[in-house]
Amino acid sequence: MRLQSIALVGSLLGVASAHFHLQYPPPRGPFVADQEVGFCDGYVNSTTNRTEFPLDGGIISITSSHPHFTFGVIISTLENPTSFRNFTQAVDYFVTESAGGFCFPVNLSAKNLPGVQEGANVTVQMVFDGGDEKLYQCADLTLKQAATVSSDVPCVNGTTTSGSPSAAVETGAPSPTATTGDASSLSALNVAGMLGIVGSVWAVL
Numbered sequence: 001m002r003l004q005s006i007a008l009v010g011s012l013l014g015v016a017s018a019h020f021h022l023q024y025p026p027p028r029g030p031f032v033a034d035q036e037v038g039f040c041d042g043y044v045n046s047t048t049n050r051t052e053f054p055l056d057g058g059i060i061s062i063t064s065s066h067p068h069f070t071f072g073v074i075i076s077t078l079e080n081p082t083s084f085r086n087f088t089q090a091v092d093y094f095v096t097e098s099a100g101g102f103c104f105p106v107n108l109s110a111k112n113l114p115g116v117q118e119g120a121n122v123t124v125q126m127v128f129d130g131g132d133e134k135l136y137q138c139a140d141l142t143l144k145q146a147a148t149v150s151s152d153v154p155c156v157n158g159t160t161t162s163g164s165p166s167a168a169v170e171t172g173a174p175s176p177t178a179t180t181g182d183a184s185s186l187s188a189l190n191v192a193g194m195l196g197i198v199g200s201v202w203a204v205l
């Protein structure tokens with residue numbers, strides 16, 4: 001009985017705690033669900049293994065456990081930004097529907113931001129709001145006009161809809177774990193989130 005209710009709490013909260021997961025460019029470190037409400041998912045320092053990222057023609061790829069969310073990207077040209085004040089808007093906030101994978105093209109030079117140029121070391125911070133809290137993950141980049149995105153990078157869109165998102169929901173959009181494409185890593189993410197929550201509930205008991 002007790003174990004069952006713990007498992008139930010774990011699975012209910014696990015979905016919420018999975019939030020969103022940055023796939024590309026690679027985040028600063030392993031995903032930490034509990035820290036995603038904080039600056040750079042709790043990773044406060046820049047990494048030394050920066051990803052060479054196209055100045056134009058890049059992509060951002062995430063998985064999301066929330067089917068409806070607001071997303072934006074902020075950027076800092078400091079070597080080691082430590083505060084949200086060090087960032088400016090690189091991709092304006094938009095609202096979308098996509099359960100499972102979500103991937104979109106990004107042109108970081110589009111806004112002509114000072115310092116966002118060939119060879120620059122920058123940090124991009126993803127800002128995600130799926131209805132529970134604002135969530136953050138960071139990636140440290142070196143911008144290169146000639147950089148390319150490897151074809152190994154997962155770039156899939158789950159149940160992305162254009163025009164009539166509510167219709168898609170009514171016709172029964174597949175749940176995140178049932179989505180094709182990047183489903184395996186997403187269910188792993190959910191399992192990890194569940195285990196984390198079950199662990200903490202157990203600790204409280």
Ligand SMILES: [Cu+2]
Pocket residue numbers: 015016017018019020066130132133
């Ligand atoms: Cu969430």
